[in-house]
Amino acid sequence: MAEAEVALPHRPPPLYRSAAGQAALHAHYNKALAALPYQHEEKLVETSFGTAHVLVCGPADAPPLVLWHGMAVPGPFMIRMFDPLVQHYRVYAPDHPYQGALKQQRFYSGSRTQDADLDTSRHENGKWCLEVLRGLGLVPPAGAEGGKAPPPLHIGVSFGGAVLLDLAVVAPEAIRGAALVVPGGLLPGARWSILFRLILPSMLYRLLPCSPTAWLSLVSMCDEPWDPDQDQILLTWRHVLSFPQLPGGDSGFSREQLSRLAAPTIVITAEHDMFAPGHAAAEAAAAALPDCKTIFIPGAKHLPSKEKQAELNNWIQAFFVSRGLAGTAAS
Numbered sequence: 001m002a003e004a005e006v007a008l009p010h011r012p013p014p015l016y017r018s019a020a021g022q023a024a025l026h027a028h029y030n031k032a033l034a035a036l037p038y039q040h041e042e043k044l045v046e047t048s049f050g051t052a053h054v055l056v057c058g059p060a061d062a063p064p065l066v067l068w069h070g071m072a073v074p075g076p077f078m079i080r081m082f083d084p085l086v087q088h089y090r091v092y093a094p095d096h097p098y099q100g101a102l103k104q105q106r107f108y109s110g111s112r113t114q115d116a117d118l119d120t121s122r123h124e125n126g127k128w129c130l131e132v133l134r135g136l137g138l139v140p141p142a143g144a145e146g147g148k149a150p151p152p153l154h155i156g157v158s159f160g161g162a163v164l165l166d167l168a169v170v171a172p173e174a175i176r177g178a179a180l181v182v183p184g185g186l187l188p189g190a191r192w193s194i195l196f197r198l199i200l201p202s203m204l205y206r207l208l209p210c211s212p213t214a215w216l217s218l219v220s221m222c223d224e225p226w227d228p229d230q231d232q233i234l235l236t237w238r239h240v241l242s243f244p245q246l247p248g249g250d251s252g253f254s255r256e257q258l259s260r261l262a263a264p265t266i267v268i269t270a271e272h273d274m275f276a277p278g279h280a281a282a283e284a285a286a287a288a289l290p291d292c293k294t295i296f297i298p299g300a301k302h303l304p305s306k307e308k309q310a311e312l313n314n315w316i317q318a319f320f321v322s323r324g325l326a327g328t329a330a331s
Helices: 019-034 075-086 124-135 159-170 191-207 211-218 228-239 278-288 306-322
Strands: 040-047 050-057 064-068 090-094 153-157 177-181 265-270 292-297
Touching (some): 064 075, 075 153, 153 159, 265 306
Parallel strands (some): 265 292
Antiparallel strands (some): 050 090
16 A cells, blocks of 8 residues: 655745844844834734734824834834824834744744734735734724724835735725825836846845945935935845735736725825836826825835935825824824
8 A cells, every 4th residue: 555645744934044133133123122212012912823013102092093014124113204193193013924934933024923824815914904903902803893983094104005905905994094105016016127126236235245235225215225224124135035925916906906995095105116106106096096195205215215204294194184084283
């Protein structure tokens, strides 16, 4: 009798290049967390995909706002981009899980959220988001009637913008209002541009880490490539092997899927965004989102300057106030 074939367990792809690199990213995360200029707390939320880590700050009685971060820029780094909003909102910043592996205690770019195998074709990014929101008590549990409190506001940045769009596909009722900042998911991916302007320069930096190659790896993406705040990105280039898949896939979300985001939404795009050129991204958003305002930043790249970041905080707050979604005007 032939021996039965034994299925070998799935082995996830390596996440970090070395234990030292993993330790460096975790230390950098802890340093950024300790440096936050306002009081904060950390929450752990159990989901069917594993344990999610959420950074919480802002007045306890303020309207809730959930911040979905960009790729490789978890909670304590991403939240600094929106410092002016912390005084107006109770901000929840979940660390997104690494995708494509088993449920193990492996963490992505310093993130404290447990690894998860999220299938983009099944909208599991959106499902993960919904479970996190339920665990935080920001939306009613599954099967329950709508609560007395309205659902939270949301901001999605870059990769986090695509995550927020995926949440809209799964549960649009969980979104009271939204801001999409240089979001992914609106357009098909610019593969060749990303290859030559990002992937190859970042590989060169990994092989020969120095100031000139660091600048080269960031200059196509950042208005201010010399800013020390970009160290988190550089550490990721050096030490992380695998990256999450973008919700929406290579072709982006369909117009029908985008139309699921029916809540009032402001979309902020950048002219020289290497991932989604500003004019085209704004046009796609305006054509598909039912209640959408677009703002185009001329001359800006995917990661705008500190000056432009301050402006976009004002634009977001003014938009939320104009739609009756927030109680105070920007200061």
